[in-house]
Amino acid sequence: MTKKSGALPLVLTTVLSIGACIAVLIAGWSPVLGLDLQGGVSVVLEPRTEDDSTITKESLEQTRAIIQKRVDKVGVAEPEISIQGNNIVVELPGAKDQRQVLDQVGRTAELRFRPVLAPPVSTEVPEGAEDDIAELRAKLNIPEGVTAEQIYNETLGLGQNAGATDGIVAEGDSQIIVDDSTTGSTPTSAPAGDATGEGTGGGQKAPLQTTAAPTTAAPADAADPATTTIPEVPTNQYGVDISSEDFGKLYQLEAAVNADVNQPVTAPEDDKADQPVTLLSAPDADGVQYKYSLGPTLVTGKSIEDATASLYNGQWVVLPTFRAGAQGIDLFNQAASLCYSGAETCPGVLGAQGALAVVLDGEVLSAPTINAPSFGRSDINISGDFDQEEAKILADALKFGSLPLTLDPQTVQTVSATLGEGALRSGIIAGLIGLAVVVVYMIAYYRLLGLITIGALVVTGSVLWAVVGVLGEQQGLALTLAGIVGIVVSVGVSLDSSIVYFENLKEDVAAGKNFRRAVEESFSQAWGTIVKADVSQLIGAVILYFLSTGAVRGFAFYLALSTLIDLLLAYVFIRPATLLAVRSRLGDSPSRFGVPVPPTVDQVKGGVLS
Known part of the structure; x- marks a missing residue:
């Protein structure tokens, strides 16, 4: 052998x-x-709370993720952001300006609830948009010279330029779907008005809704939805149902084709709580982002006490708990009442009820539709087509918002x-x-x-x-x-x-x-x-x-x-x-x-x- x-x-x-x-x-x-080989700036940040309470591991990780996103937006090549003990170390190879780095990574992130003023649309123009627009307009019998935006504004009684979406662009088969199954009945064994659909924007797989949590009876401190008259979807002279899937798609496609590419997203330094803004959503599973036109902040994360992600009836949901009192659930219910009634400050977005966008550090995490005028502080359920990771990300963001961290630079070193x-x-x-x-x-x-x-x-x-x-x-x-x-x-x-x-x-x-x-x-x-x-x-x-x-x-x-x-x-x-x-x-x-x-x-x- x-x-x-x-x-x-x-x-x-x-x-x-x-x-x-x-x-x-x-x-x-x-x-x-x-x-240490190409030079740059290294910063050691010490997070602290306003009341000097103990900082949780989850809060540290959320802060690290926020800093990572800030750095990614700036375009620094191969940054390293790590948690070392109770500090966060940021190393930015190639960076030179210490002050600029501190401005980018050191500002406090705040969780805000902002009303959605117009339907969100994706940031990329879809291929074949013109043909799809012609097909949808014919299907909906929309006269020549009339845009989907005009029909939308007329239906909701808005001015010609109200809620304008110049610069908002759509991509692919993204849809705006408004759940019309909400009846206002008191939930018993399942969240009211479960929504189905996909491609709704904001990085979500399905339209999100804020609903009363499943209980056997209506919450004692919440208004009974069964006794509240739900506004009907308004009509228009063209007989077009703006809550339909086809109209939502047409709206986004026309916004894409007619977009003003020079309209910028609101810069971080201009993102003021009391001012309207245009912000991007977190990327969805396909990496697509959506632009949101949002109104001034109605509620901040300070009103939240806790939040958890939970599996309910085979569906992942997020259950936030608000603080009691005027600066907690009462403040949220004021916003919920405005959005539920479709008030001017929180208009219905392709439907009767308005939506509140959950915004963290200038990024829209979700935009749930409000389907009740008030809630108990622990009886709120944010549902949608979440998977476990998405639900946890949203819950962690809400939890982080309840305990905002201030970042104090301990050492700043330039190599x-x-x-x-x-x-x-x-x-x-x-x-x-x-x-x-x-x-x-x-x-x-x-x-x-x-x-x-x-x-x-x-x-x-x-x-x-x-x-x-x-x-x-x-x-x-x-x-x-x-x-x-x-x-x-x-x-x-x-x-x-x-x-x-x-x-x-x-x-x-x-x-x-x-x-x-x-x-x-x-x-x-x-x-x-x-x-x-x-x-x-x-x-x-x-x-x-x-x-x-x-x-x-x-x-x-x-x-x-x-x-x-x-x-x-x-x-x-x-x-x-x-x-x-x-x-x-x-x-x-x-x-x-x-x-x-x-x-x-x-x-x-x-x-x-x-």
Whole structure:
């Protein structure tokens, strides 16, 4: 039976490793440099509440997410926002202006409930919009020269320019669906007026509604919806039902085609609580955002006491609890009464009842329709086609709004680009010097085995470059000075694996074993030691990663990554490369591999010299 030469795994490993590196280079992906290598601004923020109460883990995470969104809007490349203890550390590579950074990340976020003044529309013009408009206008029998906006304004008794949506654009098959199943009956076993539909805007899958929570009787402190007359959907001279799905789609499409692209979304510094604004929703599952025309704030997050996400009748809902008193549920009920009646300050949006948008840090999270004039403080149910994650995000936002945090900068550090370049240059020079010393030592001591080790380092470098390039491009992984140190240290780890193997080989040959047979047997013995050593290194790196923060985590991550690569290549590169070399004609002389031959053993024939 012929022995395997090891050529196939060796060739595959080499081709795949170097090919992956070349592919990453062609794609233009390269390791993303961290703050200490390219310069930038680092800020440590300490969150605190107005009453100095304990800050929860959820509030910290919500604050971190808000800062992340702020930074993403600015367009800083590969920022790092992390929670370290009770502080939030913001590192912005490439940033230069400390004051600008503090303005961006340090302002307090406030949860606001704003009335929706006009139907939301998506921010992208759908393909084939003109044809769809013509088809819908014919289907609804709308006369030439009359727009959906004019019909909408006439139906609700608004002026010609009221609720105008200049600059609001629609995309795809997004629909504005108003639930017309609300009867106002007291809910018993299910939330009243469950809505169905999709593509309603605001990042929601279905129209959201605020309803009384499921109970067996009407809440004692809430008005009984059964005794309240629900306004009927108004009519117009064209006989068009503005609550229909077709009209909602036509409205958005016409708004898209007739949009004024110069109308901007309200800037963060202009987002005043007592002023009307135009804001974007959170992206939906397809990444589409919607523009909302919103009125002045009616309620803030300070009125909320708590919020939870719950599964009810197979549907995820959000259950906010408001504070008692004039600044709590009473204030919310004033807003609910205005929206339920379709008042001018909270008009019905494609229907009789108005909607209140939930806005956090200038982003619309949802826009539930109000379907009752008042509620008990713990009898409010926000329902829609939520999945668990969406419901939790909304509940966390409402909960965060009940405890707004002020961010106090503790330390602000600016690292110049020149200093970063110097650190990078020094790190590269140190690495190259160390690598050169290693190459000279390995070749001088192990000769051809040393060359195999150098080849393994080249393959390791190719794999590492490809992995770091992909992670930097796809996940925003940054290479820091500490990471470079981890990689340099990992070179020693790779050498350890080779040396353990080669020393086992030399010992076996010295004990009288045939050189070619000893190559395979020695690796089997050395493999257990290599695995134990690398696993020990991995355990240390993992513990260090999870128990540390900042630069130390970067060191631990790259050390662990390099150790994993070494463990893999020891088996699929060093082993087959050594087998292939020794079983060739080069193996006739073990001394070429730095392996001394005992004078009493014929290494080629395996016989004892006479």
